[in-house]
Amino acid sequence: MTQNSKDIDLFDLFVRFILFIRKRFLIILLVCILGTSLGFVRFLLTSNEIKSTFIGYSYAISNEIIIETVKNIKQDISTGNKNLLAQKLDILVEETDKLKNIEAYTINNTKPLLFKIIFISNDSLFIEKFKTGILKFINNHNYIKAQSAHLKNQKHQMLVELTRKLHELDSLQKLQLKENSNKLLTVNSYYTEYIDLFEKKINLENEYNSIDESNLIKEYYFNSENILSSSLKYLLMYFFLSLIAGFIIAFCIELGVNTRNYVRANTFSKGNAS
Known part of the structure; x- marks a missing residue:
């Protein structure tokens, strides 16, 4: 194959790609608009969320038990068990909607061995209440006591x-x-x-x-900050994802149309031959 034929093949491929975009432009555009809109909606939903970080330690409770207890709270949030969650954290049932997520980790190579509890809420007025409720639940857990x-x-x-x-x-x-x-x-x-x-x-x-049985968890650090979600980041991320999805959908549609046309053409030619 000569260099000239290679150039022709690449040019032909480029032309086909442009024609494909022109033909399926509306589908690609609609998917991009839909995906970008979803990204913007997500930004609006998460822009007012607050991340609170509690770092503490305990001389009486292992970090593994604390982490498992926090997972128990997380499960109630995930399953939407509002009544049980409200009972555990000593809050009102309607206030449970303001607590979005919670995680716990061990911070290695510290003495005493520290643990970190991160919880996400969407109302700054309830941060201290959630913190108190979480620590109180851990402190008063029957097994832990x-x-x-x-x-x-x-x-x-x-x-x-x-x-x-x-x-x-x-x-x-x-x-x-x-x-x-x-x-x-x-x-x-x-x-x-x-x-x-x-x-x-x-x-x-x-x-x-x-070992103070009324206060088993000692506070080392606590801070709350807004999750600064960049609207541009979400828009760009969802735009490129939806652009890729748009091309895939358009390609599948084009492939389906070409396959149907090919089958019809073969059927028609066989019918004429018979």
Whole structure:
């Protein structure tokens, strides 16, 4: 095939493409208008949404349990179970429509291990109410309360045991000091063990006191901001998607018409031949 024939084939293909667009221009245009309109409608529906981000931590609840509890709330939003959602968050049934979505994640490599709860609403007046309701539901969940109580009891038992061991070591040290009262005081194994246990007790007491069963979740950060949806972004995105869809629909129609014409032509030619 020569270069000249290649140029002719490409030109012929280009001409066919232009003719195809001219022939099916109305269909492509209608699909583009419809798709762009859908993009604009979506922009109008989401332009007033507010994203609220709560970052917190807990010494009594694992992040996995918090995430699963938030998923439970999300399920009620997705299924439209307004009565149950209102009961969980302690809000009115009609107010549930203002809560659009909720997600929860673990923020890795932090100490303490942080978690993030993001919820979307369309009314700034209810943000604090939703936040309070979400945290209250997590805090008052029966399983979570039972787990935190069990954990606190465990730490209490550990503190009792550490206190007993410290008292025992203290008695041994006093006895040793009494027996060696005339000798130079040296660091012994009792003293080293006592210091280690004493540090463990301080850390354990801090953990124990941090488990506040009325407020299991500690706030680290909270912020709300409008979701700034660009109308141009939505319009362009939906325009190009609808343009592609328009070409596909037009191509399918053209293919269908050509197929029918081909079948009719073959049928007609066979009829004449017979």
